[in-house]
Amino acid sequence: ETGVTQTPRHLVMGMTNKKSLKCEQHLGHNAMYWYKQSAKKPLELMFVYSLEERVENNSVPSRFSPECPNSSHLFLHLHTLQPEDSALYLCASSQDGSGNYEQYFGPGTRLTVT
Amino acid sequence: SQQGEEDPQALSIQEGENATMNCSYKTSINNLQWYRQNSGRGLVHLILIRSNEREKHSGRLRVTLDTSKKSSSLLITASRAADTASYFCATDQGGSYIPTFGRGTSLIVHP
Numbered sequence: 282e283t284g285v286t287q288t289p290r291h292l293v294m295g296m297t298n299k300k301s302l303k304c305e306q307h308l309g310h311n312a313m314y315w316y317k318q319s320a321k322k323p324l325e326l327m328f329v330y331s332l333e334e335r336v337e338n339n340s341v342p343s344r345f346s347p348e349c350p351n352s353s354h355l356f357l358h359l360h361t362l363q364p365e366d367s368a369l370y371l372c373a374s375s376q377d378g379s380g381n382y383e384q385y386f387g388p389g390t391r392l393t394v395t
Numbered sequence: 396s397q398q399g400e401e402d403p404q405a406l407s408i409q410e411g412e413n414a415t416m417n418c419s420y421k422t423s424i425n426n427l428q429w430y431r432q433n434s435g436r437g438l439v440h441l442i443l444i445r446s447n448e449r450e451k452h453s454g455r456l457r458v459t460l461d462t463s464k465k466s467s468s469l470l471i472t473a474s475r476a477a478d479t480a481s482y483f484c485a486t487d488q489g490g491s492y493i494p495t496f497g498r499g500t501s502l503i504v505h506p
Contacts, residue, residue, distance in 0.1 A: 285437070322498070323495075323496050323498045323499075324483065326494060326495070369435065373438075380426065380494065383428060384485075385440065386430075386437035386440075388437045389437050391435070
């Protein structure tokens with residue numbers, strides 16, 4: 282138990298669906314991250330929030346829309362996804378976004394797009 | 396572009412043996428971190444080593460950093476079957492922190 286929870290753990294959705302992934306951290310951290318992990322590929326950073334402001338967007342398609350309403354919660358809204366978006370989506374948090382502290386990861390959401 | 400690259404891609408050893416995996420990177424860094432991931436799960440932080448440090452220990456783990464060679468190594472001593480996992484290094488870009496992970500080393504420890 283890392284103090285970072287993600288829901289749902291598994292999600293199957295069609296290409297026309299709209300769904301949201303949720304992440305919550307109970308560590309009092311100020312930075313939160315979304316990563317995508319596909320088979321045979323390095324972990325890809327998608328979004329970084331520091332003090333609820335987006336500080337990094339790694340050229341992610343607009344069909345992925347993040348939301349950070351407060352420092353404890355992070356959402357990833359999904360719409361009109363493609364089969365190649367099937368992957369493990371990981372949320373992480375750290376004390377701040379300076380890079381001087383370790384990241385704590387949630388268990389991930391396994392997403393399958395049909 | 397990818398900053399850290401782990402080597403080897405896969406490692407298979409017997410319980411009790413030591414396991415060594417390496418990470419090479421391209422640009423200067425502020426710190427380097429090692430993580431472990433069990434199959435299909437989230438990553439767990441192991442050790443953070445800063446650019447002015449050369450070696451750190453945590454239990455059976457030993458991490459070294461050679462900034463002149465832009466490389467780091469993770470040594471797991473007296474390995475156990477429970478150490479079976481993928482191991483990743485993560486580096487920043489030196490200046491602004493954009494964590495970049497490698498493809499990882501898949502370690503299998505046979506009981």
